[in-house]
Amino acid sequence: MPPSASPNAPAPNRRANRLLGWLASFFRRDAVSSGTATVFLAGVVGTLAGVGAAFFTWLIENITEITLGQTLAMDAESWLRLGTLLLLPAFGLLVVSWFTLRFAPEAQGHGVPEVITAVARNDGIIQPRVAVVKILASAFCIGTGGSIGREGPIVQIGSTLGSTFGQWFKLSPRNVKVLVAAGAAAGISATFNAPLAGVIFASEIILGSFAVESLTPIVIAGVLADVVQQHIGEHRMEPAFLQLQFDFAGAWQQLPSYFLLGLLAGIAAAGFTKLLYRTEDLSGKWLPRWWQRALLLGTFVGLSGVLYPVSPPVLSQATQEANGHSYSIPPLLGVGYGVVDHTLHLDVAKQDQRPQEVIADATKKFFDKITGEDANKTVLVDRSQMWAELWWILPLILLKPLMTSLTLAGGGSGGIFAPSLYLGATLGAAIGLIFNLFFPEYSNAPGVYAIVGMGAVVAGTTHGVLSAILIVYEMTNNYQVILPIMVAAGVASLVSRAIEPESIYYKKLSRRGGSIARGHDLHRLDHIMVRDVMIRDFPTLKQNDNVHEIIRVARANPHIESLPVMGDENRLIGIIRPSDLHRVLDSDISPHLVNAEDIALQASVSVSPAENLIEALRDFGTRDVETLPVEVGVGPNRRLIGLLLRSDVMRRYRQEILAKH
Numbered sequence: 001m002p003p004s005a006s007p008n009a010p011a012p013n014r015r016a017n018r019l020l021g022w023l024a025s026f027f028r029r030d031a032v033s034s035g036t037a038t039v040f041l042a043g044v045v046g047t048l049a050g051v052g053a054a055f056f057t058w059l060i061e062n063i064t065e066i067t068l069g070q071t072l073a074m075d076a077e078s079w080l081r082l083g084t085l086l087l088l089p090a091f092g093l094l095v096v097s098w099f100t101l102r103f104a105p106e107a108q109g110h111g112v113p114e115v116i117t118a119v120a121r122n123d124g125i126i127q128p129r130v131a132v133v134k135i136l137a138s139a140f141c142i143g144t145g146g147s148i149g150r151e152g153p154i155v156q157i158g159s160t161l162g163s164t165f166g167q168w169f170k171l172s173p174r175n176v177k178v179l180v181a182a183g184a185a186a187g188i189s190a191t192f193n194a195p196l197a198g199v200i201f202a203s204e205i206i207l208g209s210f211a212v213e214s215l216t217p218i219v220i221a222g223v224l225a226d227v228v229q230q231h232i233g234e235h236r237m238e239p240a241f242l243q244l245q246f247d248f249a250g251a252w253q254q255l256p257s258y259f260l261l262g263l264l265a266g267i268a269a270a271g272f273t274k275l276l277y278r279t280e281d282l283s284g285k286w287l288p289r290w291w292q293r294a295l296l297l298g299t300f301v302g303l304s305g306v307l308y309p310v311s312p313p314v315l316s317q318a319t320q321e322a323n324g325h326s327y328s329i330p331p332l333l334g335v336g337y338g339v340v341d342h343t344l345h346l347d348v349a350k351q352d353q354r355p356q357e358v359i360a361d362a363t364k365k366f367f368d369k370i371t372g373e374d375a376n377k378t379v380l381v382d383r384s385q386m387w388a389e390l391w392w393i394l395p396l397i398l399l400k401p402l403m404t405s406l407t408l409a410g411g412g413s414g415g416i417f418a419p420s421l422y423l424g425a426t427l428g429a430a431i432g433l434i435f436n437l438f439f440p441e442y443s444n445a446p447g448v449y450a451i452v453g454m455g456a457v458v459a460g461t462t463h464g465v466l467s468a469i470l471i472v473y474e475m476t477n478n479y480q481v482i483l484p485i486m487v488a489a490g491v492a493s494l495v496s497r498a499i500e501p502e503s504i505y506y507k508k509l510s511r512r513g514g515s516i517a518r519g520h521d522l523h524r525l526d527h528i529m530v531r532d533v534m535i536r537d538f539p540t541l542k543q544n545d546n547v548h549e550i551i552r553v554a555r556a557n558p559h560i561e562s563l564p565v566m567g568d569e570n571r572l573i574g575i576i577r578p579s580d581l582h583r584v585l586d587s588d589i590s591p592h593l594v595n596a597e598d599i600a601l602q603a604s605v606s607v608s609p610a611e612n613l614i615e616a617l618r619d620f621g622t623r624d625v626e627t628l629p630v631e632v633g634v635g636p637n638r639r640l641i642g643l644l645l646r647s648d649v650m651r652r653y654r655q656e657i658l659a660k661h
């Protein structure tokens with residue numbers, strides 16, 4: 001309930017409290033339908049999530065400027081600079097670990113699994129303090145060099161807003177879950193300027209269902225979050241990655257290279273998932289105290305910032321300064337979008353240009369970038385530069401997942417989505433450079449492979465193929481990339497599932513002692529027919545059997561809760577449920593005066609042996625029974641051939657779920 005307005009409170013606060021109290025009572029007294037209330041609140045959640053995403057990004061940038069920025073602005077040869085850079089991530093992990101353990105342990109880690117758990121098991125309930133703790137902890141962790149992403153925290157922030165509003169207005173658990181998913185969609189939409197991808201992510205990953213009734217609130221939240229972000233956030237009506245103008249001609253010739261990239265991306269995605277949780281296990285075993293993990297693992301992350309070259313050999317310091325900072329963040333610290341953006345703009349010299357023209361074109365683009373003019377691509381002039389770029393990128397493919405794993409194992413708070421994009425971009429760029437070096441006639445620009453690699457690795461880690469395709473498409477705003485991404489993402493998902501059946505989100509949940517069945521898991525029953533599960537040998541009652549006979553048959557068949565009652569010509573009259581029998585036994589009527597026809601549930605729902613188990617589950621809920629008759633024929637020729645037990649259906653469902661793993 002909203003707090004009552006104190007007589008000493010300022011007038012604006014009293015008016016705000018009265019407004020909130022009136023709105024709450026308005027919804028609670030059913031003045032509007034729950035569906036309308038959910039849609040309205042989804043709009044509020046989307047708007048606030050857009051504001052929250054903008055504030056979160058602003059907070060990260062300012063903390064980064066104060067910590068990493070001041071450190072990197074020092075003299076490059078200064079021991080103070082090197083020492084501070086080495087220890088800054090450890091300091092960040094130490095503060096964040098203490099803060100989250102003290103105020104909201106569920107804010108630790110990468111966030112999305114906690115949202116999935118809230119939807120699947122806790123009726124969408126998320127404590128409001130989680131959003132506050134998550135914002136502060138993740139911003140400080142990323143700002144001090146933690147090698148993690150910002151998308152997971154924004155998803156958790158939006159979902160917490162949705163849960164809070166759902167609880168505030170006392171909506172049903174189903175509607176609270178929809179608001180949680182709407183908040184997640186708003187977070188993705190605001191982060192990537194990708195409202196459509198946000199809707200698919202919320203449905204595919206968070207809800208596990210594309211139910212029509214939940215789509216409208218999710219769509220509204222995603223759209224409003226994107227509108228807010230475009231006006232006050234970092235994108236300002238632009239895609240997340242700008243000026244990607246590659247030519248996708250000759251896709252058929254390049255298809256084998258995209259297929260190979262998908263294969264390698266699937267292996268890399270599964271390896272990232274295994275590395276993440278293996279690092280967590282080993283650090284917990286070898287460093288049992290949280291502060292030990294924070295200091296030691298954070299120091300390793302800082303060491304990567306000190307030792308790894310800040311920039312690829314192709315780019316000069318002048319070019320880096322043109323990107324908006326007087327310093328360059330080390331490629332393995334922070335979110336890493338600088339490296340991603342660099343790989344996406346990699347291009348190679350055209351074969352039909354003379355060397356002088358190639359160099360002149362590269363020089364023009366170089367000075368255009370320095371002066372702020374439009375510069376679409378970073379052009380690699382010759383093979384030696386391509387080799388130098390390749391040797392700078394290759395170690396990042398292995399080191400970024402390791403640094404992310406160390407950051408999270410050390411108690412950090414942040415997401416794994418950006419590291420997945422980073423891994424895909426660097427892997428794709430490396431594959432593109434290799435193909436351009438050895439098979440130039442069958443290859444595209446390295447930046448194209450970086451784009452495709454992002455979608456492929458995200459599909460492999462999250463097992464959300466649609467989400468991965470749409471997120472990368474909306475981030476690049478280039479429809480021509482759809483075909484290569486579909487090929488690579490599909491292959492990557494298959495390969496990753498074969499190596500690691502659980503996604504990077506569900507793996508965290510199963511490690512806690514159980515798996516979560518989602519709406520799409522029910523579709524594992526659509527190929528199993530009623531005839532495959534039904535009981536063919538079953539007892540029956542005659543319509544004139546008395547209560548004593550009913551009790552005798554029920555005791556002889558304890559595994560069948562509802563007994564069929566047969567009439568003339570051996571046709572089904574109805575079924576007797578345990579509750580029907582107990583009602584007679586508890587009454588004052590003599591059992592000798594009651595027969596089976598009197599207490600049978602008439603016109604009971606029956607199923608056909610050709611129906612699948614999803615249809616049968618719907619019929620179980622129609623009349624709230626544990627047993628369904630299985631009949632064939634029409635009209636007078638209709639006859640009973642079996643019984644379908646709810647317990648048998650659920651047992652088969654569990655077998656199918658276990659077989660998946």
